[in-house]
Amino acid sequence: MNLTELNRIATAMVAPGKGILAADESSGTIKKRFDAIGVESTEGNRRDYREMLFRSREAMSQCISGVILYDETIWQDAKDGTPLVKLIEQSGAIPGIKVDEGTQALPMCPGELVTVGLDKLAERLKKYYERGARFAKWRAVIDIGSGIPSMTAIGVNAHALARYAALCQAAQIVPIVEPEVLMDGDHDIDRCYEVTTRVLNKTFQELRVQRVALEGMVLKPNMAISGKKCAKQAPVEEVAEKTIRLLKACVPAAVPGIAFLSGGQSDEEATAHLNAMHKLGPLPWGLTFSYGRALQAAPQKAWSGKAENVAAGQSAFSHRARMNGLASKGEWQS
Ligand code: 13P
Secondary structure (H helix, E strand, O other): OOHHHHHHHHHHHHOOEEEEEOOOHHHHHHHHHHOOOOOOOOOHHHHHHHHHOOOHHHHHHOEEEEEEEOOHHHHEEEEOEEHHHHHHHHOOOOEEEEEOOOOOOOOOOOOOOOOOOOOOHHHHHHHHHOOOOEEEEEEEEEEEEEOEEEEEHHHHHHHHEEEHHHHHHHHOOOOEEEEEEOOOOOOHHHHHHHHHHHHHHHHHHHHHOOEEEEHEEEOOOOOOOOOOOOOOOOHHHHHHHHHHHHHHHHHOOOEEEEEEEEOOOHHHHHHHHHHHOOOOOOOOEEOOOOOOOOHHHHHHHHOOOOHHHHHHHHHHHHHHHHHHHHHHHOOOOO
């Protein structure tokens, strides 16, 4: 393992003004997104849609540091035969790959999930590296509800995240470690704060036990935020203040960067929250976005599967990328 190189990539992924495009929706998830805009989820349509994003020159070269791909996409070529991975590299962004294989019910823990995909991961990472991937992503899902999460669910998911991260570093790939505490419930921001604290502490404990080099990883957490169905929605300043307090308490300064998921926040909320956090600096790590929905909802709508809408889709994507790029420096204005 070359830690200097891992650190260089991790640092580039969170460079000020730039962030990560999470375009790694599984076939099931992208079908849901396409259903919402009335587009059939065929391999061709998925390719055309992602090619549209990766050919958004301005956004990709100025605001996007890296792109997380799904397995299907990393092997796909653009219409003119150029591998999509090459399009990303040519724009100056780093290709990455989602390597977890989704979630399964966790036995003995009703309502809880464990992320799977460790079997044969070392071999898969080798192939992805050869194809150009320089970072990877693994997402653990922790739900808040009555009596959950259990320490069992937190523990097994943290263990798997650390196993994955160690395998990545051994394959010279920067792991994005993503323990997502969902914002789907009616819990308030303080409950999210408390659960996220437990999850991050356990995750870093496992990372240490399994000898993951913190200098060669990126953390992808949720923000401390009110559940979507909570009657009392915490304002932007409170989300920013509590998230930074929580991260400072749990994330060692050796970690080069933190890149948030958007998790179901509206486009503008996701931007406003990141921006407000940068007003609380200086911060010990790079802090930016790794958004899926908050970067793609607008371009998906503008494109709607029609070739004549490609320019409109690219312009919608560029706008969101630019706004989040500004937020990653605390320079965004509503
Ligand atoms: P969202 O920003 O839509 O939450 O997606 C980010 C991601 O990669 C989730 O794993």
